[in-house]
Amino acid sequence: MKPLRAAVVGAGHLGNFHAQKYCRSTATRLAAVVDVIPARAHQIARHSNARVYSDHRRLSGQVDIASVTVPTVHHYNVVRDLLEAGIHVLVEKPFTATLAEGRDLLALSESVNRILQVGHIEQFNAVTRAIRQHIDEPMFIESCRISPFQLRGTDVNVVLDLMIHDIDLIHSLVNAPIRHIHASGGVVLSSQIDIANARIQFENGCVANVTASRVSKKSERSMRIFQANSYLSADFIKQTLALYSKSGTVITDDIDPESILSTSVKISPGDALEAEIDDFVGSVQTGRAPLVSGREGLQALEIAFDIMRQLESNPLPGQRPRLHVAGAGS
Structure with missing residues (x-):
């Protein structure tokens, strides 16, 4: 070809x-x-x-x-x-x-x-591929994406700069409509929102607590996923995934800590950007839909703007309230 x-x-x-x-x-x-x-x-x-x-x-x-x-x-x-x-x-x-x-x-x-x-490059992260092999029906998801301040990326706020990675990933993992979002955050160093937290409740009952900051001293990209009988702890920087589960499926208050199994999931090394571009090229060659099409990109953007509206209308102490999200469209 x-x-x-x-x-x-x-x-x-x-x-x-x-x-x-x-x-x-x-x-x-x-x-x-x-x-x-x-x-x-x-x-x-x-x-x-x-x-x-x-x-x-x-x-x-x-x-x-x-x-x-x-x-x-x-x-x-x-x-x-x-x-x-x-x-x-x-x-x-x-x-x-x-x-x-x-x-x-x-x-x-x-x-x-x-x-x-x-x-949305995290969809092609080797850790994400491993998560999908072990996820069943998430009940609660906690994600943290923080990094030191740098000028690159400050043309948009932290929701569009960093949080949107986890918004897209979590929405695809839960695969359910959103019922309610509560968000808070504020401006710290730049002229736009630099730190934000969103609590997202899905129609199937799953709740996600999502934190993003670009004014932190360290870098962290982690996610914990809780489901019946197990939970997953992922580190996207260190490329590690730990699975904690109990032996058996009977629910009881009498749990022996020794019965809780800890497994380090093997992560096959990979280049996320290379995988993303390979998916793009493959879609063009075959006509199939890409993993993250414009439709999925728009869905993530819609959730991000819902979060941004709450940040604007519910300012934290010391923050100036605004009446609307500039340029949101309808």
Whole structure:
């Protein structure tokens, strides 16, 4: 099969990684790199025969697929133009800056019959794959995603920057509609929400407690999942998963601690971004839906905006209340 001609739009931190994967894959050929600052695009393209453009609209007829790694505020215009040019698109999360934009792009991708994938990379984490092999019916999920402050990513608040990873993952694991959300959080260092907590109750009774911060001293990406007779403890940074379970299924108050089994689940090493791009390329080649399509990306965005509305309308001490989430759309 002839390699797909690939482009990367946005020659920043993430764009560099996407370009590396396209160069290494036998199923793709890096054909173009686009950035409004051509010198940055040349830095990425210099080890390949990729062309450099300053305008993504120049890609029409030049490539088959494209990764969009520009700031979120530009997602809509870039993805729209690429889809209209007949190019399949993998866009980094969050999907779009507003819900209206996300809905429009989803409808457009379906009308032009092009793959639209959203880069929720934790779905391709080796730990996530292991979790899915041991999960049954979650009752309670607790996730924590915290990191030190850095300027990259502050074009959006912490819900769209970090929490949305866990929103997407938890929603797919529970696989049930949401009944209620209660959220709180506040601005600490940047001009937008830097720390947030959301308690999400699903229609099937499952509850998720989700915390995200980008003003912490350490980095942590962990999740604990409780279900009947067992619970899972995952560390996405250390790439570990522990399973705790009791022998037998009879519920009793007389539990011998020695009967609680602890198992370290073997994690098969993997490159999450490589797996994500392989899924994207495979979807384009076969026509099947990607693991995280525009539809799943929009669902995660809708939940994120529900959380953001609560953060805006229920400010913590020292926070200025706002009347609406800017740019949310309807």
